[in-house]
Amino acid sequence: MSQKNSTFQDYIELSKPRISFFCILMTAGGVILAPGNIDFLSFIMTLFGTSLSVASANTFNMIYERKTDKLMRRTRYRPLATGRLKVFNAVIFATALGVSSIFLLAIYVNILTASLAFIAIFAYSLIYTPLKYKTPLALVIGAFPGAMPPLLGWTAVTNKVDLPGLVLFGVLFAWQMPHFIAIAIYHKEDYTKAGIKVVSAIRGDHVAKIQAVLWTIVLIGISVLLVPLQVGGLIYLGFSVILGVWFLRLSIIGLKRDVLPNWPRKFFLASLVYLPVLVLGLVADRFIWMLIGK
Numbered sequence: 112m113s114q115k116n117s118t119f120q121d122y123i124e125l126s127k128p129r130i131s132f133f134c135i136l137m138t139a140g141g142v143i144l145a146p147g148n149i150d151f152l153s154f155i156m157t158l159f160g161t162s163l164s165v166a167s168a169n170t171f172n173m174i175y176e177r178k179t180d181k182l183m184r185r186t187r188y189r190p191l192a193t194g195r196l197k198v199f200n201a202v203i204f205a206t207a208l209g210v211s212s213i214f215l216l217a218i219y220v221n222i223l224t225a226s227l228a229f230i231a232i233f234a235y236s237l238i239y240t241p242l243k244y245k246t247p248l249a250l251v252i253g254a255f256p257g258a259m260p261p262l263l264g265w266t267a268v269t270n271k272v273d274l275p276g277l278v279l280f281g282v283l284f285a286w287q288m289p290h291f292i293a294i295a296i297y298h299k300e301d302y303t304k305a306g307i308k309v310v311s312a313i314r315g316d317h318v319a320k321i322q323a324v325l326w327t328i329v330l331i332g333i334s335v336l337l338v339p340l341q342v343g344g345l346i347y348l349g350f351s352v353i354l355g356v357w358f359l360r361l362s363i364i365g366l367k368r369d370v371l372p373n374w375p376r377k378f379f380l381a382s383l384v385y386l387p388v389l390v391l392g393l394v395a396d397r398f399i400w401m402l403i404g405k
């Protein structure tokens with residue numbers, strides 16, 4: 112690979128592309144599910160502006176953690192941890208992404224969506240990231256910006272923060288708990304080395320697993336709430352319950368004494384299946400009722 116290509120690759124890596132892609136899918140879900148229409152340009156700008164916001168937040172996170180990232184197997188090859196990119200350049204990159212995202216959202220979408228994106232960048236970079244080194248409760252704080260992408264899609268259409276939009280936010284909020292608790296179990300040693308306070312390291316795997324089960328129950332409850340709020344219909348209801356029971360069963364298996372050592376990774380992968388499939392179920396439900404003509 113040429114130097115030019117590898118530098119480009121490094122900038123892409125600063126944005127955590129896979130997580131960012133997932134966030135964009137959630138924003139697209141929010142736009143599709145929200146009542147009302149938006150024009151094509153606003154739709155594209157919602158997705159583009161959100162991508163830039165997420166990339167900015169992720170880059171600020173990597174700048175802050177460049178020294179501790181060196182201590183963890185998972186993160187030690189990141190561009191700032193290895194010194195392949197200069198911190199100054201990353202700060203310029205993150206600031207340019209953040210500022211342009213807020214302007215684009217404010218100009219082409221609406222002020223509310225731009226403000227929420229600003230709050231998310233701020234909360235993730237300046238509150239959640241330093242808090243990771245102080246308390247496992249940082250996860251609950253980090254889940255606020257993490258849950259923002261579908262709400263940004265929703266407010267892009269509705270221009271208001273209403274109950275259905277907040278419940279969609281709630282689904283993503285609750286989902287992040289089992290998602291991360293699984294990771295915190297299989298990367299516990301790494302987190303301990305880096306001084307990051309995760310529940311599995313502070314209170315033990317069993318407490319972490321119980322929390323994962325409880326949050327999964329909350330997640331199922333919130334996902335079902337979308338039905339009385341008319342974001343999803345009866346097809347989605349059946350779908351979300353089956354998916355939820357599958358995910359809950361897997362979380363409960365983790366509590367068994369003789370659980371296989373690869374359970375945390377399996378549960379993490381299941382979280383990556385659960386979320387897009389749930390959103391797909393909501394969108395499919397919407398289109399099926401439209402086709403039937405209801």
Ligand code: HEM
Nearest residue numbers: 129130133134137185250253254257258287290291294383
């Ligand atoms: C506070 C909330 C969150 C925390 C602490 C967190 C943490 C992490 C970590 C540490 C990994 C790497 C796992 C590994 O390498 O084994 C990961 C992977 C992943 N996360 Fe999250 N996450 C959070 C929220 C989210 C959100 C909101 C999304 C998107 C909607 C997301 C999507 C993903 C995806 C797609 C992966 C797999 C791809 C990859 O490893 O790059 N996460 N998460």
Ligand SMILES: CC(C)=CCC/C(C)=C/CC/C(C)=C/COP(=O)(O)OP(=O)(O)O
Nearest residue numbers: 130164165168169228231232235256257259
């Ligand atoms: C609209 C907007 C700006 C939303 C913010 C969305 C966002 C950045 C969500 C990601 C949440 C996440 C990946 C947390 C992991 O951080 P970590 O520090 O635990 O991960 P790491 O150890 O891989 O650095």
